[in-house]
Each structure stands twice: as C-alpha cells, then as structure tokens.
Amino acid sequence: MVSGFKPTWMVTNIYDLTPGQLKANGVRAVLTDLDNTLIAWNNPDGTPELRHWLTLLEMADIQVIVVSNNSRARVDRAVAPFELPYIQRALKPLPWGLNRALHRWHLRRDEVVMVGDQLLTDVWAAHHSGVRSVLVKPILKSDAWITKGNRLLEKVVMWRLRHDYPELTWQEDLDERQKH
Template structure:
C-alpha cells in the first residue's frame, strides 16, 4: 500500500454512527471519539440532535467513552448542537489540519492510540485523522446534499472510493 492508501483509506467504513458500538471500540482500546457533525451525526441542515443521536451519545458515555465534536462549521452551529448533549466541541476546526485533532485529544486526556475519528468525508475527517496517527471510521453521509466545497470534495472522494473498491481494500455498497 502506498502513500495514497495510507492517508485516504479509512480503517473502517460503516453505514452510520449507529453501527459503531462501544463494545467494538473497547476491543480496540478506544476511550475517546472525535466526531464530525454535519452529515455524520445529522444532516447539515438539522439544528438539534435527534433522539437517536442522543441515545448513541448516552450509550458511549455509559461505557466510559468520551466524545468531542470537531467541525469545520461556525461556532453558532456547533455550539447550539453540542450544548444540548453537554459535550465538548471545536468549531472552525480547519480539518484536515492537525491542530483541532491534537486539541480534542488533549481535552479528552487520552493518548492518540485511544482515539477514533468518525466522519463522512475522506478529504477532511479520514485524511486528517490518518495524518495524525488516529484510527478512522468513515460513515455514509446522512444526506445526499452538500454545500459547494463539500460537493467538490465528494467528486474527488468518489474516485478514491472506486479505486479502493477495485483494489479490494474496501468492500461495501452505499
């Protein structure tokens, strides 16, 4: 596997956050989650956590897994969503740059080997997590619609996904 695969291939690819179970994470010695917000937890246009999202966060908390939202979105968007869950967040994260990933890891007081990054974008979440030596799980986007920059990223991402499928590195259907 080359540099391309090292940085852009997620460790896992799943249908949604709901397929990520605390037992599975604990088997990998994961104690903390850095998760994206838009199109990972809810659609980019959904203001508040759904009951299902709340239940997932509670399940992680009950199992001793800390979650921090790291989003490239603005403070109002990320703070409004995160405050009702009573969790830490980082807004305008500038992913895939590493500072937000390091800050979140430090906030949660864990080693990077104990952190998983969960997100729907290969060019921000997976690339940023992999570059920083973190375990990465990519989810299928919650919504099919995106903002302009994300639409561009998805075009590139689609080529990467097709390449990984052809090479047999991943095996999934959207």
C-alpha cells in the same frame, strides 16, 4: 498517495458503533465530525437515535468530542442540547483540530477514533494525526454547498482505493477480523 485516504474501517452509520465494539478496540474517546456524520447538515437538533447513542456511550464511559470545521456559533448551537465538548474551526484536512482535541482532553492516539463522512477531510486528518478512522455514509444524500466539490473528488479517490484495496467494504460493525 491514496493510502492517506484509506479509512481503518467503513461503517454504514455512526450509530452502529456500539460501546462494546469500541471498548474491544481500545477506544476511550470518539472524535466525530458534525454535519452529515453526527447530525444531518440541515437539522442541528439531532434525533432520538442520536440521544440514545450518546447515552449508551456515556454509560460506557466513552467520551464523544465533536471536531468540526464549522464556526463556534454553528457547532455550539448544534451540540449545546447534548452538552458535548468540541473543537470548532478544526481546519480538517489538516491534523491541527484532532491534535488539539488529543491535547486538551489528555488522550492517547491509540485510544481514539475519528468518525466522519468525508475521505478528503475526516479520514485524511485522522491519518495525518496518527489516529484510527471510521468512514460512515453521510446521513443525507444532499450536502451544504461547500461540500459538493469534495464529494466529486471523493468519488475518484474511492474508486482508486477500492482498486488498490479490494477488501475495503462497508461493514455493520468494527469486527477486528474485517479491519482494513
């Protein structure tokens, strides 16, 4: 059962995913969680680093689509300055939101990667929708109250993953030789 939580890659930060690495792995679209992955959960305005990363991906013709469990109002407020498409109320860990994004934007599962900071929602949803996943470290050490319980369970799951898959380590990029 723990294998359903095993990410394809573990990369320290979403901004470490370069267009070259993504293209080398056949990625045409990045599905991304919002809070503590793309932006800090308590700062919906993003950062200059985020704007730079989004510009690089746009120039490389790699689409970024937010897939969030948040409400339409919350996601719209956060992504409006970046003009990013999104799926709100994605119901992760269910694969529904990811499958909806694949269908809406006519994407194949093998050309998509889901990036998120939670094993129990983002990675599980990716695994069950048949897309590769990138687990990133949360932008902030703190979380919204609704996420705190998941973080406790996640520690147990991560311990088990590392026990069963000792090669599972944090990376700086998507180097295929380190693919898990």
